[in-house]
Amino acid sequence: MAEFAERSKPRAQFVDEAINLALQSKWTEAAQVNRAILDRFGPEEETLNRLGKAYTELGQVDEAVTAYEGSLKVNPVNPIAQKNLTRLRSLRAGKAPVPASQAKLDxxxxxxxxxxxxxxxxxxxxxxxxxxxxxxxxxxxxxxxxxxxxxxxxxxxxxxxxxxxxxxxxxxxxxxxxxxxxxxxxxxxxxxxxxxxxxxxxxxxxxxxxxxxxxxxxxxxxxxxxxxxxxxxxxxxxxxxxxxxxxxxxxxxxxxxxxxxxxxxxxxxxxxxxxxxxx
The missing domain is CATH 3.30.70.2330 (Alpha-Beta Plaits)
Structure with a gap:
């Protein structure tokens, strides 16, 4: 029954859950929910951007780059994906650590x-x-x-x-x-x-x-x-x-x-x- 309820949840409920997890800096869970949205509803630039953000906060640069690249496949002029890709590629090229977020709210x-x-x-x-x-x-x-x-x-x-x-x-x-x-x-x-x-x-x-x-x-x-x-x-x-x-x-x-x-x-x-x- 619980599995059926999970499958029947509307997209908006998944999105709210992903955002609330991000508000609590629960980045691992946020990444999981955003991946679930992509699996269920297909590629979406907003979801891919959220996933890229979660991976960035987790220090998973390669995964974050992949997520933002996916966002640009959906919308080649998405400014958020473009901006973050530039930053992450620079970090990866210089092998510098991804700066951790110091605030509870993002x-x-x-x-x-x-x-x-x-x-x-x-x-x-x-x-x-x-x-x-x-x-x-x-x-x-x-x-x-x-x-x-x-x-x-x-x-x-x-x-x-x-x-x-x-x-x-x-x-x-x-x-x-x-x-x-x-x-x-x-x-x-x-x-x-x-x-x-x-x-x-x-x-x-x-x-x-x-x-x-x-x-x-x-x-x-x-x-x-x-x-x-x-x-x-x-x-x-x-x-x-x-x-x-x-x-x-x-x-x-x-x-x-x-x-x-x-x-x-x-x-x-x-x-x-x-x-x-x-x-």
Whole structure:
């Protein structure tokens, strides 16, 4: 019976399992789940990128290279596979050890579909010294306070609060049963950005994305991974779309700046959201 249940699991459930294992730095198990996805559903660039990441963290350079090469066979211009292949081939040629990840959370693990993840700037009420105690990839937690959503690190360092509309939206979802994880994306002075991911959606919110995208830009987005903000020095890349407001979707993520009320409606206004955007 258990074997039948495993065989009947939908792809989205496998993907969630692989991502959650990566969030916990359980790279051996993450690699196993991603291999299972490939065996069951065939070659997929996102899965191959996740597998390459897991092998990299395990120090298995040859296997990581093979995984990223497989991703490029599916999509020859996949920037994540290209970037990681260049780095890994250099490491292999120089026989240098693969640097181990020092953080518990990896931004690569936030690979997901539109509506599930977002990068947003905080309204900061911390002093400039906060960033000397924080680095990219540090886990953050969301703390509802009235109708505002305060953000602090797992170690209790206060960072700021979410834009009001977004904060109220997530408070409603959290009170209804949704769960979220997050991490610092970048921190410079009083400019702090975090990345958030919906880790569980209560059935009552089916069809209502946590982070809705402007309808006019929906077709321009593709969910695939970007370079880690934890183990690399690259920062969150911002992509200019033709719309008036910046929206990012390099990993199934988009950027939400304070005041983007059009991009983040209240939860009751999403009746026309497409089911394809939700697991």
């Amino acid at each position: 931004i690569d693990a936030f690979i997901e579909e539109t509506g599930k993840t977002a990068v947003t700037a905080l309204h900061v009420h911390a002093d400039e010294t906060a960033c000397s105690k924080v680095s990219g990839g540090d886990p953050v937690k969301l703390i509802p306070e009235g109708d505002s959503m305060t953000v602090e690190t797992a170690r209790g360092i206060a960072l700021g609060h979410l834009e009001h509309v977004m904060g109220r939206r997530l408070i409603k979802f959290i009170e209804g049963g949704n769960r979220y994880s997050g991490a610092v994306a970048s921190c410079e002075g009083t400019n702090i950005k975090i990345i958030l991911r919906e880790t569980y959606q209560d059935p009552r919110f089916y069809g209502k994305p946590s982070f809705p995208v402007k309808k006019g830009g929906r077709e321009e987005f593709r969910p695939y991974a970007k370079e880690s903000l934890i183990t690399r020095t690259s920062e969150v890349e911002e992509v200019e779309e033709e719309s008036e407001e910046p929206i990012e979707e390099l990993e199934g993520m988009h950027t939400l700046e304070p005041g983007e009320e059009d991009a983040v409606d209240t939860a009751d206004s999403d009746e026309d959201t497409r089911k394809e955007d939700i697991y």
